[in-house]
Amino acid sequence: MPLVLPEKRRAVAADLRRLLGSEKVRDDVPTLTAYAVDASIYKIVPQAVVLAESEADIQTSVTYAMRTGVPLTPRAAGTNLTGSAIGSGIILDISRLNRILELNRDERWVRVQPGIVFAELNKRLACHSLLFGPDPSSGDMCKLGGMLANNSSGPHTLRYGSVKDNVQALRVCLSSGDWLEARRYGLDDPALHAVLATHPSLQTVLELVRQQADLIRAKRPTVSKNSCGYNLFGLVDGLDQAVFDLPKLFVGSEGTLGVISEATLRLVDRPKASITALIHFRSLEDVGEAVPQLLALSPSALEVMDTNTLNLIGRDRHGIPSDAAATLLAEFDQDGGLDSLREQATRLTALCHRYRLSSDPVVAFDQGQRDQLWNARKALYPTLYRYDQRKKPINYVDDVVVRADQISELIRYLEEFFRAQHIAVAIFGHIGNGNAHIVPLLDVNDRDDFARMVDGYRAIHQTVLTRFSGSICGEHGDGRVRAEFVRRMFGEELYDLFVQVKRSLDPTRVMNPGVKISDTSFTEHIDYTRLSKACATCGKCNSVCPVYDVFQSEDMSSRGWFEIVTSKEYSYLNSKRVVEACLNCKSCRTICPADVDVSELILKRRAEHPNRMAGAVFALHARPWLFDPLLKAAARTQWLWDRPRPRAWLEWITRPLMRRIAETARFPRDMVMPRLATRHLRERYPELVRIGASGPTSIAYFHGCAANYLDDGVGDAVIAVLRRHGVEPALPVQRCSGTPIQTYGHVKLVLEGARHNLASLERYDTVVTGCASCTLMLKDYPQLFEAGPEREAADRLARRVKHITEFVAESKEAPDQSTGTARRRKVTYHSSCHLRAAGVTKAPRKVLAALPGVEFIEMEDADRCAGGAGTYILKDYDTAAKIFERKRRAIEDSGADVVATSCPACMIQLNNGLRGTVQVKHVAELLRDSFESAQESRGTDPSSKR
Ligand SMILES: Cc1cc2nc3c(=O)[nH]c(=O)nc-3n(C[C@H](O)[C@H](O)[C@H](O)COP(=O)(O)OP(=O)(O)OC[C@H]3O[C@@H](n4cnc5c(N)ncnc54)[C@H](O)[C@@H]3O)c2cc1C
Numbered sequence: 001m002p003l004v005l006p007e008k009r010r011a012v013a014a015d016l017r018r019l020l021g022s023e024k025v026r027d028d029v030p031t032l033t034a035y036a037v038d039a040s041i042y043k044i045v046p047q048a049v050v051l052a053e054s055e056a057d058i059q060t061s062v063t064y065a066m067r068t069g070v071p072l073t074p075r076a077a078g079t080n081l082t083g084s085a086i087g088s089g090i091i092l093d094i095s096r097l098n099r100i101l102e103l104n105r106d107e108r109w110v111r112v113q114p115g116i117v118f119a120e121l122n123k124r125l126a127c128h129s130l131l132f133g134p135d136p137s138s139g140d141m142c143k144l145g146g147m148l149a150n151n152s153s154g155p156h157t158l159r160y161g162s163v164k165d166n167v168q169a170l171r172v173c174l175s176s177g178d179w180l181e182a183r184r185y186g187l188d189d190p191a192l193h194a195v196l197a198t199h200p201s202l203q204t205v206l207e208l209v210r211q212q213a214d215l216i217r218a219k220r221p222t223v224s225k226n227s228c229g230y231n232l233f234g235l236v237d238g239l240d241q242a243v244f245d246l247p248k249l250f251v252g253s254e255g256t257l258g259v260i261s262e263a264t265l266r267l268v269d270r271p272k273a274s275i276t277a278l279i280h281f282r283s284l285e286d287v288g289e290a291v292p293q294l295l296a297l298s299p300s301a302l303e304v305m306d307t308n309t310l311n312l313i314g315r316d317r318h319g320i321p322s323d324a325a326a327t328l329l330a331e332f333d334q335d336g337g338l339d340s341l342r343e344q345a346t347r348l349t350a351l352c353h354r355y356r357l358s359s360d361p362v363v364a365f366d367q368g369q370r371d372q373l374w375n376a377r378k379a380l381y382p383t384l385y386r387y388d389q390r391k392k393p394i395n396y397v398d399d400v401v402v403r404a405d406q407i408s409e410l411i412r413y414l415e416e417f418f419r420a421q422h423i424a425v426a427i428f429g430h431i432g433n434g435n436a437h438i439v440p441l442l443d444v445n446d447r448d449d450f451a452r453m454v455d456g457y458r459a460i461h462q463t464v465l466t467r468f469s470g471s472i473c474g475e476h477g478d479g480r481v482r483a484e485f486v487r488r489m490f491g492e493e494l495y496d497l498f499v500q501v502k503r504s505l506d507p508t509r510v511m512n513p514g515v516k517i518s519d520t521s522f523t524e525h526i527d528y529t530r531l532s533k534a535c536a537t538c539g540k541c542n543s544v545c546p547v548y549d550v551f552q553s554e555d556m557s558s559r560g561w562f563e564i565v566t567s568k569e570y571s572y573l574n575s576k577r578v579v580e581a582c583l584n585c586k587s588c589r590t591i592c593p594a595d596v597d598v599s600e601l602i603l604k605r606r607a608e609h610p611n612r613m614a615g616a617v618f619a620l621h622a623r624p625w626l627f628d629p630l631l632k633a634a635a636r637t638q639w640l641w642d643r644p645r646p647r648a649w650l651e652w653i654t655r656p657l658m659r660r661i662a663e664t665a666r667f668p669r670d671m672v673m674p675r676l677a678t679r680h681l682r683e684r685y686p687e688l689v690r691i692g693a694s695g696p697t698s699i700a701y702f703h704g705c706a707a708n709y710l711d712d713g714v715g716d717a718v719i720a721v722l723r724r725h726g727v728e729p730a731l732p733v734q735r736c737s738g739t740p741i742q743t744y745g746h747v748k749l750v751l752e753g754a755r756h757n758l759a760s761l762e763r764y765d766t767v768v769t770g771c772a773s774c775t776l777m778l779k780d781y782p783q784l785f786e787a788g789p790e791r792e793a794a795d796r797l798a799r800r801v802k803h804i805t806e807f808v809a810e811s812k813e814a815p816d817q818s819t820g821t822a823r824r825r826k827v828t829y830h831s832s833c834h835l836r837a838a839g840v841t842k843a844p845r846k847v848l849a850a851l852p853g854v855e856f857i858e859m860e861d862a863d864r865c866a867g868g869a870g871t872y873i874l875k876d877y878d879t880a881a882k883i884f885e886r887k888r889r890a891i892e893d894s895g896a897d898v899v900a901t902s903c904p905a906c907m908i909q910l911n912n913g914l915r916g917t918v919q920v921k922h923v924a925e926l927l928r929d930s931f932e933s934a935q936e937s938r939g940t941d942p943s944s945k946r
């Protein structure tokens, strides 16, 4: 009965709401759309989503699932490639459980909750010189819960092993709703008897493993890595040492045996220094021979990319020689310092020269360079999404393992196999472990490609098992994609044992059904619609999305928004809440390896429903003869209204108007207001306005709105800096660059302003900016126009725009700077999102680091949004404040006296959030100060008019 289903769906969420409270349970269309996918090829729409905040929430959800028979799927970051974090019942998202609970430096262990992101954990451990070793390439976004449940590993498995080798204990909620302390128990330990008495299901597992120990030993994969099936091999190893090693049972069980709420992880000392080498081989045979030799040098990582992968990611783009047949990435850690690393590099280079190389090995010592080498490798899979509109990288044979010395034979077999199928394929992975990631590019909507996929799935897996005696799964998990082959990998008897283990721990089969233990074909639930879209659903953008950072919920995230705004079910009405929550910070666009701009898609949706109230304000703003006097009146009376009582009153009285912008919008009484200028920048520099109208200069300063209207010192500083560089900049007539207008959906107004600015700026060779958003918007003008003269003018302008920090960094002029103040100032840098999106990241740092009297400190999270995002601070002040928390911690931890930035809008948020605890300055202000004090010390007047 089709009509019954929605009722049922509602019933589950309604029940859970009663049990957990409405804040933690969602079943609205956008939320279910966002949670229907992970990074796999599948889609299953759940009935409800629970955002767990405590162990009690986990227990209540599990008990409810068990009582009602509704499937329950635990979920962390949803970056698995196998469809294991989606399901038809309840999605239990544990992301909000993301704290470090305890750290023991001496004994080198940490107790964490499962929602903590791997990279965050290691950042926090770094200050104790400790490290959690297993490092999936998705480490920037994946969370410990998923890593534990998948038995993840990564490039450095060679040195540190997989997750299963690094876990001391787990706390697990079993399907009975009871909690288990899963650690290694001695078989004679009375504590084990107590555990078995409380959990009879574990007694069954122990008996089964004892009885079938020989079978399990006989079926153990002979390769160095395996995440296929349940790890009964680890349990047998434990029995051989007279222990019941319970973590081994749950690590790698993919949420099918219980929900993990805590883990105690073994840590290692952080290596003191490392080198990374990139070696381009001209022949695959040589790679096969070189690998054992390289392994003898004890690398901590050894990765491979085959010739097709190099072609697909673009050889020119990554500087890869055209005749390279395969590229190896090798890393060496040393505790002995730089000298021993140099020796290692020499040994490595000498060894490599025995083979036919396309070029000398590139050896990187510097962290930045090493990161660059790794970044391309880590983002490989989503990068392949750029390759073709229809043919997408499909993960269905993505994780096989053979002996390391057989990997070139495997690659040769695979290349021939796919050549015969006429399919482009990327083969890369952890060659040191014999673990190959095989990603063919297919159009699953094409009948022939689909048939090739099914053939390839069976043939390749079978060959890996029979010819190579390998494993079908090294680290990604079985999920839905490999479940149907687990039986074939281990044979009926052992598979039956897996089934009995599952049945004893999850008798009602509510824990993540369809995953790992299932006969369902791998082609069920394939998301044919999504696989023709541009997004790889890799989740990388979530790791930088400030909204996701605060809400830890997929419906409030960049990846989720891509799903929501491109869904057939999308309507502004059902998705307004989420579509209006994006800050338009563009961090997602900057990081996306597949070249997707989620913010742009959201802006397009907003443009279908432009905000009228904001439109009225922008229309007023476009009439300076009306707007400017009003603003000046506000500036002149700021001393009167910008005090606690009037501000409280103003907040109250403006609330109905602000509500018309957004439900959450207000004029917050406690926000630190920037000082409004009583004389606007253009009035303060009439001579520059005049040369803007007619003068000979070839350089214009596009000041934008903030520098004109605010008395924040930025405009004066930019002009002073330009003058020190011998430039008398023009201030041509200009309209708002368009960023805030676009944010509220007023495309026509944006175009109007853009046309105005294009005409006004056309005659200048260089257009200098001081604002991050103006910089990006002017560079993005080409996106606003179809091909034609306007587009050409926009292209021309985009090439001529320079942020003031770029201008200074590139300038040949070297104006006198102060020789430094008595006390060196510690300066850190907040990298504004829009300037990063415009590609300007190095110049501001270079300029700051070169300032005399300044000790430049790179802060953690410098590249994260501060939450101001133009008018977002007014649109949703509370969320903006929550976003800022991370930035505040980073600034405080840096120990800086001054936080510099490149954007007047970010300065508003920084000043509001820091409240004077740390000084906030635009980079141009620091430059101007330095020039001025140099001038003063020589006894001449500075040229600034401030
Ligand atoms: C670009 C890219 C690169 C990747 N590289 C690697 C790699 O190098 N190595 C590697 O191993 N993997 C890799 N992966 C796969 C994936 O990122 C990892 O397996 C990762 O550890 C999954 O973590 P997650 O937080 O996203 O988990 P999710 O995808 O949310 O969940 C994974 C599994 O864990 C279960 N789960 C989550 N939390 C819990 C919990 N608290 N209790 C019980 N079960 C739980 C889920 O039910 C699911 O079965 C990559 C993925 C991508 C997109």
Ligand code: SF4
Residues within 6 Å of the ligand: 382, 534, 535, 536, 537, 538, 539, 540, 541, 542, 558, 559, 562, 588, 591, 592, 593, 594, 595, 596, 597, 598
């Ligand atoms: S938008 Fe880009 S980064 Fe985000 S999930 Fe899609 S492919 Fe990954």
Ligand code: SF4
Residues within 6 Å of the ligand: 541, 544, 545, 546, 547, 548, 557, 558, 561, 581, 582, 583, 584, 585, 586, 587, 588, 589, 598, 599
């Ligand atoms: S623009 Fe910023 S807030 Fe919006 S989706 Fe992208 S990262 Fe998230």
